[in-house]
Amino acid sequence: xxxxxxxxxxxxxxxxxxxxxxxxxxxxxxxxxxxxxxxxxxxxxxxxxxxxxxxxxxxxxxxxxxxxxxxxxxxxxxxxxxxxxxxxxxxxxxxxxxxxxxxxxxxxxxxx
Amino acid sequence: xxxxxxxxxxxxxxxxxxxxxxxxxxxxxxxxxxxxxxxxxxxxxxxxxxxxxxxxxxxxxxxxxxxxxxxxxxxxxxxxxxxxxxxxxxxxxxxxxxxxxxxxxxxxxxxxxx
Numbered sequence: 001x002x003x004x005x006x007x008x009x010x011x012x013x014x015x016x017x018x019x020x021x022x023x024x025x026x027x028x029x030x031x032x033x034x035x036x037x038x039x040x041x042x043x044x045x046x047x048x049x050x051x052x053x054x055x056x057x058x059x060x061x062x063x064x065x066x067x068x069x070x071x072x073x074x075x076x077x078x079x080x081x082x083x084x085x086x087x088x089x090x091x092x093x094x095x096x097x098x099x100x101x102x103x104x105x106x107x108x109x110x111x112x
Numbered sequence: 113x114x115x116x117x118x119x120x121x122x123x124x125x126x127x128x129x130x131x132x133x134x135x136x137x138x139x140x141x142x143x144x145x146x147x148x149x150x151x152x153x154x155x156x157x158x159x160x161x162x163x164x165x166x167x168x169x170x171x172x173x174x175x176x177x178x179x180x181x182x183x184x185x186x187x188x189x190x191x192x193x194x195x196x197x198x199x200x201x202x203x204x205x206x207x208x209x210x211x212x213x214x215x216x217x218x219x220x221x222x223x224x225x226x
Contacts, residue, residue: 001176041157048151049157051214060214092157100175101147101159 002027002032002095004104006100012112013087019080020106030075037096040069040078043106044089052091053078085111114138114215118208121220124200132220134210141186142166144213146193148184150206151219160208163193178204200224212217 003026013019029036040053051060053069056076066081080087088111093104120132134146145168148160161174163184172184183196193210200222207219 048209048216050216054214094157099162099173101162103157103159103211106156 001100002029002098002102004093004102006091006093006104006107009105009107011107011109013080013083013109014112015085016082019083019087019107019109021078021091021093023071023076023078023094023104025074025076027098029095030073034070035097038071038076039096040067040071041092041094042087042089042106044086044091047089048050049092083109083111114213115216116210116212116215118210118217118220121157121208121222123223123225125226126200126202126224128200128204128224129196129198130200130222132197132208134193134195134217136193136210139213141191141193142188146184146186147211148195148208149211149216150204150208150222152203152206155206158206160195162173177193197222 005024007022014015029038036047036056038056043049052063052067057069068079070077090106090108092106095102115137117135123129133175143165145165145190146163150158150160160178161184164171174216185194202224205224207221209219
């Protein structure tokens with residue numbers, strides 16, 4: 001199975017400041033079709049998860065452009081350019097290049 | 113607008129069975145793959161299984177932890193996907209979400225306890 005790791009696991013942030021979360025996979029996520037199926041999800045308190053980014057860097061519909069994704073192969077990053085209060089929650093990376101699909105442990109983002 | 117509504121969660125004894133439903137709207141169910149993902153209380157996300165689309169004969173994949181116990185099926189006439197769960201164990205206690213086209217339902221809670 002592909003193991004996903006995230007750092008940090010806890011991220012206190014200042015409103016208006018940038019934030020960054022790293023995700024690493026134990027194997028390359030480049031699929032046979034040439035795509036890299038790495039997604040980022042946000043889970044606000046008491047809510048179901050919500051897709052933010054798919055295929056490394058593609059924002060899902062309705063996602064603000066302050067969220068961006070980057071990376072290649074086994075190393076990926078989610079960046080929030082200016083954190084807002086509504087960004088509090090847990091962020092997960094997920095790979096769907098290989099079965100079983102696997103998630104990172106989550107990074108809890110809260111306001112300092 | 114894509115909508116996914118899960119139902120069927122309940123309290124069940126270890127060794128018991130339960131069937132979850134996911135009612136889909138806003139898209140053509142047969143064209144899309146569907147995933148089930150679960151989240152144990154206070155824990156992270158765990159993928160449960162996948163049903164591919166009609167073009168891929170609705171073939172399925174499962175997580176090792178549920179393979180042989182859980183089965184995903186569909187009823188296109190009902191626009192629904194189902195998760196049949198047998199031989200339930202306490203570690204299957206979780207909120208179960210269905211996922212399609214990047215959208216997640218609100219989830220349904222399954223509690224396995226004596």
